Each structure stands twice: as structure tokens, then as C-alpha cells.
Amino acid sequence: MMIRANGPFDYGLAYDFMAQQDDCLYRAQAGTIRKAAVLDGLRVLFEVSEGSEANSVEVAILMNEGVPESTVRNYVIEWFDLEYDLDAFYRFARQDGRLGPVVETLYGYRMTCTVDMMEGLLWSVLGQQINMRFAFTLKRRLVEHFGHHIAFEGERYWLMPEPAEILALDTESMRSMQISYRKAEYIHRCADGIEAGTLSKAFLERMDDYESALAHLTSIKGIGPWSANSVLMRTLKFRNAVPIGDAGLKNAIRMTDNLEEKPDRAYIQAVTDEWGGHGAYATLYMWRVLG
DNA sequence: TGCCAGGGTCTTT
DNA sequence: AAAGACCATGGC
Numbered sequence: 001m002m003i004r005a006n007g008p009f010d011y012g013l014a015y016d017f018m019a020q021q022d023d024c025l026y027r028a029q030a031g032t033i034r035k036a037a038v039l040d041g042l043r044v045l046f047e048v049s050e051g052s053e054a055n056s057v058e059v060a061i062l063m064n065e066g067v068p069e070s071t072v073r074n075y076v077i078e079w080f081d082l083e084y085d086l087d088a089f090y091r092f093a094r095q096d097g098r099l100g101p102v103v104e105t106l107y108g109y110r111m112t113c114t115v116d117m118m119e120g121l122l123w124s125v126l127g128q129q130i131n132m133r134f135a136f137t138l139k140r141r142l143v144e145h146f147g148h149h150i151a152f153e154g155e156r157y158w159l160m161p162e163p164a165e166i167l168a169l170d171t172e173s174m175r176s177m178q179i180s181y182r183k184a185e186y187i188h189r190c191a192d193g194i195e196a197g198t199l200s201k202a203f204l205e206r207m208d209d210y211e212s213a214l215a216h217l218t219s220i221k222g223i224g225p226w227s228a229n230s231v232l233m234r235t236l237k238f239r240n241a242v243p244i245g246d247a248g249l250k251n252a253i254r255m256t257d258n259l260e261e262k263p264d265r266a267y268i269q270a271v272t273d274e275w276g277g278h279g280a281y282a283t284l285y286m287w288r289v290l291g
Numbered sequence: 292t293g294c295c296a297g298g299g300t301c302t303t304t
Numbered sequence: 305a306a307a308g309a310c311c312a313t314g315g316c
Contacts, residue, residue, distance in 0.1 A: 019300095078297080125298095125305090128297085128299065129295095129296060129297090129298045129312085130296060130297095130312080130313070130315095131295080131297090131315055131316090132295045132297065133314070133315065134296085134313070134314045135296090145314085180311065180313085181312090182300080182311060182312085183313080186299085222298095222299070222300085223299085224300085225292040225298090226300060227298075227299080243297070247298090248297050287297080
């Protein structure tokens, strides 16, 4: 099936970004991206590749336990953020001194979202303060520990474990994966919240006010402003969410503004205030000015 | 080798 | 309110 984006979309840019990540929950190879997922309790393996028409992707289902095609379609729309009005962002960005140059070189670049809430929260905790390479290693160890995968053509396509399974995983097992005690505790809290419903995606989606959702997320021990906004941006699609304090964003602003030192919190706040409702995509593009 | 990493909490000024 | 200690370990 083919899916067209709302406005410009460059599959190659999405592919290149995803291929350079070391994410165990999809496989990027030879221009195609394969992913296994459990959707409404049923397993499915599908493949995304460049669409035959402009600004589109092609989706092929490789293995399916009965997930409706429309469900897979909606998943891919969310994953590649194909509904976002990218032209509206560009109209704003072209008039911005920082964003103007970078949006020209990345025309059609969209966010790769994290559809699953447990995965989004897990990443927002694992990604705290450590280098990305190591964070991906930790994620891989945790995911592979549970062993859930779909085998296809001699390869394993790993599935995200359920919150209940993560909740049941003891701290010592996580420590043996080199996840710190604190992060193990935070991950348990997140899994518990999803199980209880107060951190479920459906619950937070109903909380359509940004300030309320932010306050709710940061009330969880271990979820600070950076982690909360990471989830608001990539899983809940709040377009004004910006991970304040993000190291990459600091470095990017330092570069665009030609600063001697990294900008402080007030400086960053002033910049992100200018972005307003375009903050999430402004951040996405700013990350790319570092190369 | 030392500094930095897509931070957060808790304690102390 | 702001600054410092501590966590914890890989990557470059």
C-alpha cells in the first residue's frame, strides 16, 4: 500500500537518519526499513520503502497474525509523521535566521516518532546523560532479554516487551545490563504508570493541554523536563514541545548564534519562545546543524 | 587521559 | 532561587 505525506517528504532523509541509529526495534537495510510490532495484541512484520509517487512511502506486510491493513497504515503514518503540515513549518522557518539555512538543505525531512508509549518513556530515561551509542546498547540488552521477536528470512525482528513484563523484571537483572539503579527504578515507575493507566498513551492524549501533560509527566520521579518533552514531542506529537536542557540543542544554538560558551537556560528559553508552536520541528532541524 | 554525553534528584547555600 | 554533589559508564 502507498501512503502520501501531508506536504513534502523525503524518504531518503528519513532512511539515512534511521540507518545511522543503532535502534534494535527496526532494521534498515538496502533502502528498506523493516519493523515488527504487536498491535492490538497481534503480531505483524512490515516493510517500508520509498513510494513510487513523490512524497510517499510504500508499505508491504511480510508476516501478519491478523492485524488489519488500516492499523498498519495508521502506524506508519504516526511513525514517519506523515500527517504533519510540514509546509506550515517551512513558512515559519524560512523567515528565521537560525532555521532558514538548514531547512533548505533538508527539504522533506520529518520526525521519526516513537509510536509505543513504553518505548518512548524507556528511551527518555535511558537517554539521560549518556552517549547515544551506549543508550542504544542498553535498549538492545533490555529488549533482547525478553526474547520476543519475529523470525523472517533468517533474521530476527525484535518486539518491544509489554509494560507488565518490564515491571516484573527485577532491578538486579537490569543492573547486569549496566542500567543504573536509578534508571532501573525510573523505568519501573514508567512501566507501572502505563499499567495503572495514568501514564498510558490514551490517557495523556486526552490531556490535550501542553502544560497539563507536561506537569503530569514531570510528576513522575525520574521524568524531568527533558524526558517529558522528549515523550511529548516524539510519542504524543505536541508540536510546541522542546527538550529544554538538551545537550545537542545547546551546541546547535551555540553554533548558529556564534557563542563562545554554551548558552544558559534563560538564553535557550528565549530562543524556544520564538519558535512557539513550531518548537518540536525547530529542534529536529537544529539538531542537524551540527552535522 | 579527561571531558562530555539527546539529565534528574537530592542537598546545601 | 540557584548552585553543587552524586549517579554511572562508554566513547572519542
